Amino acid sequence: MFKKRRIEKKKNRKKAQRSSSVKEGTTYQQEVEVNVNDCNIIQQIPSSLTLSNTDKYLVFDLETTSLSRNSDITQLAAASGLNVFQRYIMPRCDISNEASKITGISFCHATNKMYLNGREVETCTIQQGLLDFLDFFKLNELPILVGHNITNFDMMVLENRLKEFSMFSAFIASVKGFIDTLKLSKRVFPKADVDNYKQQTLVKKVLGIEYAAHNAKDDVLSLSELFSQKLQSRCVEDDLHHVNFNSCKLSLKPLVDKKNY
DSSP: OHHHHHHHHHHHHHHHHHHHTTSTTOOSOHHHHTOGGGSOOOSSOOOOOOOOTTOOEEEEEEEESSSSTTOOEEEEEEEETTEEEEEEEOOSSOOOHHHHHHHOEEEETTTTEEEETTEEEOEEOHHHHHHHHHHHHTTSSSOEEEESSIIIIIHHHHHHHHHHTTOHHHHHHHOOEEEEHHHHHHHHSOHHHHSSOOHHHHIIIIIOOOOOTTOHHHHHHHHHHHIIIIIGGGOOGGGEEOTTTTTTHHHHHHHHHHHHO
16 A cells, blocks of 8 residues: 555656646756756866957847747747848647747647748758757857846757757857846846836837847847847946856856855
8 A cells, every 4th residue: 555655646746747847947857957967077166257349249049849948949049240040940849838829839740840820931950950050150259149038048948959969069169158138137227117127128118129029030139139239338247157057057066165165
């Protein structure tokens, strides 16, 4: 009887874990999301990154199959100056109803085709999309990635997929670091002036522009305007983070504790 109850509890626990995996921010697979084993053993705390007048910025955004950090990517977009990159990516799993409602992206298994608001879009594989994304970085030497609320979601999703295809080392070597405009905006814009710090709200309040949010390309183009006009000049070095910030956070903790001690 005890064994039967234990098995039943285990089943219920797994069911709860599956249910919670669609929520943004859920670390339901820690070895994937913040994998210390994937990170080189760090012998010293990395030095701070510095900003320069010659830095180039690359704004990016992605859409996903769900709100989990281990989601598949369905759309990947970036912009650097007048150069714009976009790929719709064939999902390897179902797109959740919630994600589809937010992004307008759906996938039909019967036709093996992807649709944006009911209209078919051209797709590529996740591996090809990531390779093309890394190629886009070559337009600038060591660009700084810029995105809104990317620290806790986009960077982790991107890192997980890059690691899956053994591209994360190439990614680290291709960029200088990243800046999260959510954190930057909270420092620059008083909340009383903008109501909230959602990207769509900031673009409307600060620039007077309305656009279709939750489309990666539109998000990138609007954020590029906001960043170049209102935020870039306000960046300080504390805003710039290493691109392996999340993966090495746990590995660095003992060193930080030792240093503080």
